[in-house]
Amino acid sequence: MVDGRGFGRFAEPARLVLVALRDGPRQHVRLFDEVRALDGPIGPGTLYAAVARLERLGLIERATNGNDGMRAYRLTGSVAGGGLASAIEGLYR
């Protein structure tokens, strides 16, 4: 059973993930670096808790990244196409 609750303490890391992906797909290690650059030391556990929630809600998705198609993320179409602000707002509801 998938948990249906909100982001809780992962809202802020999730926001940072969305912001980091604003300019296009990011390989997961680079995504980690960018999120940390935005807001200091976020651990891998927190990052992936946020990533899993964002992916479940359909806000981000895996993207093809050369030969390593499994390990990059990007914003989904609706978020990338102008829905970023409302998506971020939704994280804190």
Next chain:
Amino acid sequence: MSRLVRLYPGPWRERYEAEFLQLIEDRPPSPMERLDIIRGALDARLHPQVVEAAPEPMPWTHRLPGLLSLSAGLALCLAVLGISFGPGPDWGAAASFLGIAVILMPISLPGDYLGSQRRRLVLVGGAFGGSLAAANVLGWGVAAQVLGTLATLVAICGLLATAALRAGIAPRGRWIAVVGGVLLPLILVAGITLVRETTGVTIVDVTASTTALFALPYGLAWLIVGLRMAVRGSPTIVDRPTVPSAAGRSGAAEVTQP
């Protein structure tokens, strides 16, 4: 480091483990970050975001071989208990169970896995047939009796090992089944008989009733193997060979969309 990742639930690991391991290899975590990974694992268990893809329903026919093996084991156990503790010496009912067990054991074995095990099965069948043929050629003297016994032993061990193979039991488990179910009881009977013949000391009074008890581990082994086979499922010889899907092979997990 991968020990920390093992704290995460299976479906999560199916989806994220590879990249997560790569991440912590590229960016080795500090002690605080290790704690963060543990907290992340706890969160993934308490608030799962990833669910395992539902497996395809198993056709009922895939349960049949296991149920047959299970029934064979049960019939053998009943036969053994009937012979050992029944009113005797008329073991008619017990003998019927024995007959049922002997028929069900080979019937439960043919399946699509046979093709991949062709060489081993030919080896076992060859040893069995060769021993019987040699016994016939030699006439039923002592040497032939030894060969006949050997053939029976090969058949008994081979049947159980093949069933265990079909049930997906690992090589070590198969050896335990064969040694515990056949060889150990056999060695015990042989040892007791040898001691009695050479020293006259009777450890256990080896009558037909007590000897039958030594077949109980074999029956129990079939019960366990059959149970495992029934739970796991295995295509029968009439079923289309199972080709696991890509998702099935990788046990792919899915992130559910709301």
